[in-house]
Amino acid sequence: MTRSFIAEMTISHADLPLTPTIRTVDGVEIAVESEPLTYPDQSGSILFYSVTNCDFRAFDSALETDHTVDEWEVTMDFQDHRVYQIYHTQEAKFTTPEIADLGLQVLSSWTVGRGWELRLHAPDRERLGDYWKFCREENIQFELEKLYSTGPQANAASGGHAEVSLTERQREVARTATRMGYYEPEGASAAEVADELDISPSTLSTHLRRIMAKVFRQLFDD
Structure with missing residues (x-):
């Protein structure tokens, strides 16, 4: 299978x-x-x-x-x-066209808190990673809750509990961004988090990209 x-x-x-x-x-x-x-x-x-x-x-x-x-x-x-x-209206932002273009399938979607929760089926890990990149480029806040694999040795992993090898600085950045609510709709802005860390917004963006890349490699690689 x-x-x-x-x-x-x-x-x-x-x-x-x-x-x-x-x-x-x-x-x-x-x-x-x-x-x-x-x-x-x-x-x-x-x-x-x-x-x-x-x-x-x-x-x-x-x-x-x-x-x-x-x-x-x-x-x-x-x-x-x-x-x-x-x-x-034409102002509404949909991600479903990108989902379809990537060969993903929407199994269900519903509201959770102040956003939308999606359950997607993907034929491989790379396409999920491509969807995450699309959301990042469109400034859509994205949080992976759970990832299940089907077929031989099927398993489930929680996005929030994956063991990821981060540097001490990356852990500090991740902790600060989470504490200030950066990943929440009404939380701190990138500029506010960068100011708290005494770094520039572009440096913060670089840190966050590298952190998320490690998280996705951990979740999507064997």
């Missing part, structure tokens, strides 16, 4: 679909019910979402001011949840 991988990750960016609404309506739970469909005459996308655990009046109000939403309608209304059909 050919070995492949399933990765669970959290991504966040102010322009990801429904992010303003997610950050406005406390506790809302949203799951994507469909793959994006393209407008016949526009470049926006249409998705169906299942929405639970919220005041729907507050949710509807948040949609009206969400810059990633063009139009919306409720297609199913149950006692405890609704299904929305949402027409997204």
Whole structure:
């Protein structure tokens, strides 16, 4: 049996679909019910979402001011949840085209905290690494939660508990960035973390790239 991988990750960016609404309506739970469909005459996308655990009046109000939403309608209304059909604007940032281009498959996607959690299937490790690089280039915050291998000697590894050989300076940078909430949507900026470490933002960026490269080599290499 050919070995492949399933990765669970959290991504966040102010322009990801429904992010303003997610950050406005406390506790809302949203799951994507469909793959994006393209407008016949526009470049926006249409998705169906299942929405639970919220005041729907507050949710509807948040949609009206969400810059990633063009139009919306409720297609199913149950006692405890609704299904929305949402027409997204051109400002909405999707990573699904890149996922498809890399040959990855979205198994599921849902909201977690103030971002989106994705479960992806990948035929090899390199394509997951390429998706991480894409997110980094697009300034999309990316956190790998779990990585599962399928096939012979299948295993599961937690992104947060992988044993990675970092230098003392890299550990200091990683600890400081984590402590200041750099990886959180509302945490410290790169400039603030760099100032705390008394280094330039470009030096911080170099450190973080090397740290993440080591993490991904540890997770994706045999």
